[in-house]
Amino acid sequence: MSLRHLSIDELVDRALGGDRRAVGRLLSIVERGGAEAEQVETRTHAHGTDAHVIGITGAPGAGKSTMVARLVAAFTAASRGPAVVAVDPSSPLTGGAILGDRVRMAEVDTSAFIRSVATRGHSGGLALSVPGSARVLAAAGFDPVIIETVGVGQVEVDVTAAADTTVVVVTPGMGDAVQANKAGLLEVADIFVVNKADLPGASDARRDLELMLELSHVTGQEDASRRPPIVMVDSLAGEGIDAVRGAIDEHHDHLVTTDRLVERRRRRARYEMRSRAALAFERHLDDQLHTSEVAAMVEDVLAGSETPSSAARRLWQPDAS
Amino acid sequence: MSDPLEEWRAAYDTARLRDVPFETMSGVPLEPVHGDAPYPGQYPFTRGLHAAGYRSRLWTMRMFAGFGTAEDTNARFKELLRAGGTGLSTAFDMPTLMGRDSDSPWALGEVGRAGVAVDTLADMEDLFADIDLGGVSTSMTINGPAATLLAMYVAVGEKTGVARADLAGTIQNDILKEYQAQKEYIYPPRPSMRIVTDMVTFTTAEMPKWHPISISGYHIREAGSTAAQELAFTLANGFAYVEAAIAAGEDIDEFGRRLSFFFNSHTDFFEEIGKFRAARRIWARWMKERYGATDERTMMCRFHTQTAGVSLTAQQPEINIARVATQALAAALGGTQSLHTDSFDEALALPTEKAARIALRTQQIVAHETGVASVADPLGGAPFVEWMTDEMERQAEAVFAHLDELGNGSILEGVYAGIDNGYFVGEIADAAYRFEREVNAGRRIIVGVNDFTDGDEDTEPNLLRIDHTTEEYQRKRLEAVKHDRSQEAVDDALAAIATACEDPTVNLMPPIIDAVKAYATEEEVAMAMESVFGTYVETAIV
Amino acid sequence: MSSTPPPPHRIVLAKLGLDGHDRGIKVVARMLRDAGMEVIYLGLRQTTDSIVAAVEQEDADAIGLSMHNAGHLTLGPAMLAALEEAGIEVPLIIGGIVPDDDRPILDAAGVAAVLGPGSSAEEVVATVRAAIDAA
Numbered sequence: 002m003s004l005r006h007l008s009i010d011e012l013v014d015r016a017l018g019g020d021r022r023a024v025g026r027l028l029s030i031v032e033r034g035g036a037e038a039e040q041v042e043t044r045t046h047a048h049g050t051d052a053h054v055i056g057i058t059g060a061p062g063a064g065k066s067t068m069v070a071r072l073v074a075a076f077t078a079a080s081r082g083p084a085v086v087a088v089d090p091s092s093p094l095t096g097g098a099i100l101g102d103r104v105r106m107a108e109v110d111t112s113a114f115i116r117s118v119a120t121r122g123h124s125g126g127l128a129l130s131v132p133g134s135a136r137v138l139a140a141a142g143f144d145p146v147i148i149e150t151v152g153v154g155q156v157e158v159d160v161t162a163a164a165d166t167t168v169v170v171v172t173p174g175m176g177d178a179v180q181a182n183k184a185g186l187l188e189v190a191d192i193f194v195v196n197k198a199d200l201p202g203a204s205d206a207r208r209d210l211e212l213m214l215e216l217s218h219v220t221g222q223e224d225a226s227r228r229p230p231i232v233m234v235d236s237l238a239g240e241g242i243d244a245v246r247g248a249i250d251e252h253h254d255h256l257v258t259t260d261r262l263v264e265r266r267r268r269r270a271r272y273e274m275r276s277r278a279a280l281a282f283e284r285h286l287d288d289q290l291h292t293s294e295v296a297a298m299v300e301d302v303l304a305g306s307e308t309p310s311s312a313a314r315r316l317w318q319p320d321a322s
Numbered sequence: 323m324s325d326p327l328e329e330w331r332a333a334y335d336t337a338r339l340r341d342v343p344f345e346t347m348s349g350v351p352l353e354p355v356h357g358d359a360p361y362p363g364q365y366p367f368t369r370g371l372h373a374a375g376y377r378s379r380l381w382t383m384r385m386f387a388g389f390g391t392a393e394d395t396n397a398r399f400k401e402l403l404r405a406g407g408t409g410l411s412t413a414f415d416m417p418t419l420m421g422r423d424s425d426s427p428w429a430l431g432e433v434g435r436a437g438v439a440v441d442t443l444a445d446m447e448d449l450f451a452d453i454d455l456g457g458v459s460t461s462m463t464i465n466g467p468a469a470t471l472l473a474m475y476v477a478v479g480e481k482t483g484v485a486r487a488d489l490a491g492t493i494q495n496d497i498l499k500e501y502q503a504q505k506e507y508i509y510p511p512r513p514s515m516r517i518v519t520d521m522v523t524f525t526t527a528e529m530p531k532w533h534p535i536s537i538s539g540y541h542i543r544e545a546g547s548t549a550a551q552e553l554a555f556t557l558a559n560g561f562a563y564v565e566a567a568i569a570a571g572e573d574i575d576e577f578g579r580r581l582s583f584f585f586n587s588h589t590d591f592f593e594e595i596g597k598f599r600a601a602r603r604i605w606a607r608w609m610k611e612r613y614g615a616t617d618e619r620t621m622m623c624r625f626h627t628q629t630a631g632v633s634l635t636a637q638q639p640e641i642n643i644a645r646v647a648t649q650a651l652a653a654a655l656g657g658t659q660s661l662h663t664d665s666f667d668e669a670l671a672l673p674t675e676k677a678a679r680i681a682l683r684t685q686q687i688v689a690h691e692t693g694v695a696s697v698a699d700p701l702g703g704a705p706f707v708e709w710m711t712d713e714m715e716r717q718a719e720a721v722f723a724h725l726d727e728l729g730n731g732s733i734l735e736g737v738y739a740g741i742d743n744g745y746f747v748g749e750i751a752d753a754a755y756r757f758e759r760e761v762n763a764g765r766r767i768i769v770g771v772n773d774f775t776d777g778d779e780d781t782e783p784n785l786l787r788i789d790h791t792t793e794e795y796q797r798k799r800l801e802a803v804k805h806d807r808s809q810e811a812v813d814d815a816l817a818a819i820a821t822a823c824e825d826p827t828v829n830l831m832p833p834i835i836d837a838v839k840a841y842a843t844e845e846e847v848a849m850a851m852e853s854v855f856g857t858y859v860e861t862a863i864v
Numbered sequence: 865m866s867s868t869p870p871p872p873h874r875i876v877l878a879k880l881g882l883d884g885h886d887r888g889i890k891v892v893a894r895m896l897r898d899a900g901m902e903v904i905y906l907g908l909r910q911t912t913d914s915i916v917a918a919v920e921q922e923d924a925d926a927i928g929l930s931m932h933n934a935g936h937l938t939l940g941p942a943m944l945a946a947l948e949e950a951g952i953e954v955p956l957i958i959g960g961i962v963p964d965d966d967r968p969i970l971d972a973a974g975v976a977a978v979l980g981p982g983s984s985a986e987e988v989v990a991t992v993r994a995a996i997d998a999a
Contacts (some may be wrong), residue, residue, distance in 0.1 A: 007952075021921060022920045022950075022951075024921075025920050025921050026923050028923060029923040031653065032871065033871045042961075062743065067861075090911045092898070094901045095874060095899065096900045097872060097897035097898060097899060097900045097901050097903070098872075098902045098903065099864045099894070099896060099897050099903045099905055100902060100903065100904045100905065101861075101864055101907070103904060103906055104859065104905065104906060104907040105859070105861060107906075107907070107914075111917055114921055115918075116921055117902075117904050117922055121871075141625050170913070184933060200901050236929065237510075311944055416881075416882045417881060417882060419882075420882045427911075428881065428882050430881075430938060430939075430942070431881070431937075431938025432881065432882060432935060434881075435935075500884075504884055505885075505886060505908055506884050519947060537985060543889050544885075544887070545885075546890075546891075557999070573939060632887070634963065634979055635980060635981075636981050636982060660910070669961065669981060671961070684902060715888060750887075751890045751891075752885075754887050754890065754891055755891055755894050758891045758895075758985070759985070762984050762985045763983075771982045772984070782963060782964050782965075783965070785963055860907060864890050864893045864894065
């Protein structure tokens with residue numbers, strides 16, 4: 002039957018009962034945002050809190066999708082029920098996107114749930130929708146929930162902030178390790194994967210990473226008790242995948258036994274609250290810009306009777322003068 | 323004797339010419355060639371492979387067709403042979419092309435539809451029943467499972483008393499372009515290349531009359547590439563096969579001359595002519611300079627041409643006859659060795675008999691009425707044509723340089739890398755989309771599609787329909803063959819194939835020949851190889 | 865107050881069966897992307913099962929199937945039957961060479977629209993939008 006006329010509550014009930022179409026529909030609602038998304042959040046946030054959320058990131062062409070496909074198969078073989086949220090960029094010009102990750106995951110067991118997500122341009126949007134999507138999937142019983150991102154920059158930061166464990170994938174011979182360092186990924190990585198380890202230069206890539214980790218160790222990492230392992234993988238041949246899964250499980254155990262999981266979740270909650278507040282405030286500001294009071298302030302700035310800084314302060318602190 | 327003109331004259335004088343007047347229809351006598359050296363038949367063969375051009379021999383009018391059961395096709399083969407033909411051309415249906423049997427769930431709706439269905443040696447025996455394989459030349463258009471089909475052909479020959487050394491023909495077997503364009507692959511590129519190289523080695527040693535690869539740009543172009551990309555990717559694939567065979571210890575002057583090419587003839591007239599001429603020049607230079615060929619026959623780029631199926635419009639289909647005519651003319655002026663002309667109704671369905679006949683008549687008009695066959699390379703020396711030839715070469719060389727760099731000095735490795743990182747499919751998809759947008763914006767006119775559309779509402783011509791009884795028949799046939807064979811022999815033969823796959827020093831052809839003789843099916847052989855080689859899934863580059 | 869903009873249409877594009885001709889489907893994917901849609905591209909050699917799973921998980925608004933060989937009369941109805949069995953009411957659009965005589969058969973079977981060769985970007989986008997709006 003069609004899901005079109007079901008209420009949010011009915012959809013959530015179905016999703017909790019394992020109805021995949023209902024899960025798919027709820028994810029759309031969460032991605033869209035707004036009041037309905039909040040309703041979904043209200044119903045799902047208390048469920049599935051044990052699910053392990055894994056962020057996987059790295060430069061385009063690093064072979065992440067192929068590795069994720071193999072990883073999903075490894076989790077499925079271990080009787081886990083994984084889900085994947087695969088994020089691809091939207092076109093900045095048209096807002097459209099071609100989402101091709103399912104092709105690379107073609108051989109994944111049909112029991113896994115894969116969702117393709119476009120960044121949809123709006124700033125901070127993923128920071129809201131990705132945690133919400135992970136919540137829906139976890140509530141529906143999927144564990145682990147893998148979030149895979151393509152590209153570099155804010156998207157990665159948003160996604161890693163939503164994860165318990167972050168895996169950074171690099172490839173040999175492309176200066177990936179150096180790029181990852183510049184992008185600040187070394188600080189957030191819990192596990193490194195050198196993919197395409199059959200290619201020449203794989204051991205160089207490993208050495209680069211070790212060197213940079215050595216340096217960042219000196220400057221101080223968040224979790225000084227643990228050095229991120231470096232796992233060599235050949236995704237096409239399927240070699241090293243079990244080691245990645247092992248490293249992920251090991252990291253999870255580490256978080257649990259050292260009470261760092263709670264600290265991570267605290268950080269996740271803080272980041273999500275901040276993102277939601279920031280978006281709400283941005284929208285509020287956008288609305289303000291069209292009021293006559295702000296129009297008057299703009300004239301004052303133009304006339305030189307008020308500085309842009311003081312006008313801005315009045316925008317977010319209406320009582321300041 | 324070192325004067326090129328004298329050399330050309332000597333070569334021309336030894337050629338046996340066709341018995342037709344070499345003069346215009348008004349009676350003006352014609353010289354066999356004009357312009358400057360190097361002349362036709364002289365390295366680097368820009369102006370053609372033979373001193374006399376088409377005066378000695380016209381291009382071969384090779385029409386490719388086929389559908390239904392092996393028996394249907396056999397009947398048509400015999401008709402063709404009775405009419406004086408000597409070349410048999412086989413098209414296989416989609417499941418056969420993909421290494422799937424007719425009873426596979428993947429075969430639903432496809433059995434016998436676009437070509438003949440071959441599941442076991444029994445079908446191949448039917449296909450060539452009562453035909454003396456020692457007296458014909460057979461062309462087989464198949465790639466992924468090419469080794470199995472060649473093995474079946476060898477087995478049919480031996481069962482009917484024709485030694486493999488006496489079998490003549492061509493098998494397409496161009497697996498690289500499958501990853502780039504046509505997408506009919508089974509295994510990943512490297513094991514696939516091992517199969518191709520094993521076939522080159524096997525035929526070089528045991529089947530001297532067999533052409534083990536037809537390196538095909540046709541499908542690259544149909545997938546949307548530009549003319550220069552078609553030229554560049556095809557020749558690069560050719561270099562890759564040469565490098566693989568040399569690495570396997572083969573002598574370039576032994577196998578090189580048995581490589582042939584297959585190009586598309588599209589609508590932009592002079593670009594196509596430039597492309598054909600550039601192909602010959604580039605191939606000759608690379609064979610000689612980069613790969614050290616010493617025999618001129620190794621340096622000769624021989625090619626078959628087909629007119630561009632993708633250029634045919636569903637709107638006002640009859641006007642496709644005019645498109646095919648100009649494309650056929652470009653192929654002739656470009657110096658093709660053989661030509662297939664498309665039927666006007668192919669944008670709608672498989673060709674009807676009448677449409678196929680009109681297509682053949684079209685190239686007969688080019689050959690016998692236009693006079694272009696009377697003078698070798700008649701456009702040679704024309705500034706625009708020479709410039710276009712140079713331009714095609716320049717663009718192709720830029721691609722070779724890129725692949726050479728990708729592969730650290732190996733074109734073979736560069737082609738693997740380009741497949742792996744989506745270079746080929748990305749370039750082709752970009753070119754296809756650019757063309758569509760130009761058509762869409764009206765900057766490029768396609769008659770009947772975005773302009774001159776009066777007449778688009780005409781009713782469709784009669785189309786060929788294929789009934790579904792073939793599917794049923796073929797499944798029952800397969801069931802019967804499986805019932806009658808020794809399962810134990812099949813299992814042993816398949817296990818031997820898998821073992822051979824694991825050892826790269828073993829040639830795969832002998833165990834495959836043993837398996838097909840035991841009536842192992844095409845899919846069983848493919849699965850045995852897949853168990854070692856794995857399968858290939860394309861990375862999405864849209 | 866600013867309101868949430870309507871989300872982009874999501875369409876699953878796939879090749880069903882063995883045929884590997886993907887020039888058309890790739891061009892269509894780009895046309896739809898450039899019209900602001902989210903295209904979930906499944907690529908070659910899909911089955912009715914894999915397409916159903918993708919439509920469920922991706923919550924797609926439409927399905928586009930590309931065919932080159934004359935498989936539409938077999939594969940089109942097979943796809944519709946699989947969707948019906950899964951209880952999915954999503955419009956199915958078929959692209960490729962479909963003779964005029966076959967169109968009424970596909971219409972009757974429940975195919976939402978057929979796009980022939982040479983369709984312009986405007987036609988492609990308008991057809992997909994209309995099919996989604998009508999559903």
